[in-house]
Amino acid sequence: MNAGLGKWLKTGIFYLVLIAGAVLFIFPFYWMAVASIKTPREVFDLNLIPSEITFQSYNYMLDRIPVARSLFNSFVFAGGVTLITLVVTSMAGYALARLKFWGRDVLFSVVLLTMMIPFQLLMIPLYVIVVKLGWMNSYAGLILPISVNALGIFIFRQFFRTIPQELIDAARIDGASELQILFRVMLPLSRPAMITVAILTFMGPWNDLLWPLLVTREQEMMPLAQAATLFGLEGQGGQWGSIMAVNTLLALPVVLLYLFFQRYFIESISNTGMKG
Template structure:
């Protein structure tokens, strides 16, 4: 009876997980499906299209400079991610391994900034960008939204798991703090780097509000902004094309997670439990 009971519990758990996976995946499946359906079938709930057509993608490429906007998205998201990895790792190392007065208070203040919505910082950041003459530039797009408290928290928690003896040995050998960070700590912190990179990359990649504020020329627009304007400028009836550009926008993030999910899960499990 115990074996049967355990089998039923396991089967129930698997059924619940499968149902959750289906509920999560179905909107993405419908999005891809709608992009290859005919306009008459876009809103049908059929799981298999009666006819596969690429007209929506052709229409989208005719109306949107997809490749240029995609490049802008990679520069925007990639630039923010790179700067965030460098500076949050430095801050996380200092908060985890360096002794100085007010360290814990500073860490608490950094965590408190996570509760401040971006909308409250938007106007001051916009004024700074205008004063510096960074409108319609990559600097204005990338620098004001680089570095975040979540990255500092993840690196700080992960660095606390590294044995202190390893750091002491490097200091005895004459290594400075930056050398210890970039030569020892970061190579050991691949899971933390991947987690920070994924979380950071997703933000600017899907961001619409900040690019709308600081970019005016179509040549500077990331793909999310170009896709939104495509839907608002009289093209709203082309729902298949909107689903097509949304599919292209979703693919890089999905691929990024699929390639690095092992490091992501490892980092979440290791950084979430250490105080």
């Protein structure tokens, strides 16, 4: 009886801790979203449910920020980086997981070491390259210099090692090339890894401010994160409701992506963590 009670008590405490953690993570986003539909005089009130719902903050934002253009730029920026990263890192991950060549493990170690190099260290050389290539104020300048990351290579490499070698051998016997094996055998079986890399990669450029500030000068090329920051700096700092509206709009796509694909995300993290 005592053992059963202790088990239920431990389970209850465990779930209470999980619920408390979930509330702590969700509350800032909830408060931001609610503040965006409050009246200006209620923005900093502690009431969790607004006494009056208004969209004047969104109207004010739409009047002063080219939201449609900025959203388009953000999707092109984040989507372009994500697409290139998926293609390149999946190919690199396949080579490091399944192809045998001299120095493979050393090369993988070097790839992992690059994860320790902060972007700020590479920022100036990349900026100089963009200027010399004439890519300022262009999608090429935004996308190409930051399109590959070591984390994507690591995730694909670890996930590909969980796929049976027999499938690869059978494809080779049928005359498939390595690229055909990758795109017709490995990737269709690696949906969790693809979605995980896509989400983690998409979040970076979608929320990025520093790189767009360096390579874009014209408003028509600015992603939403950059436009929102300039909106807050150009005399609009007192419009906290509108700032919350911009940030809500900026956070919503990433939250929805994770909510829809969390099952694949968790599966991929589990597989890459358990397999070596």
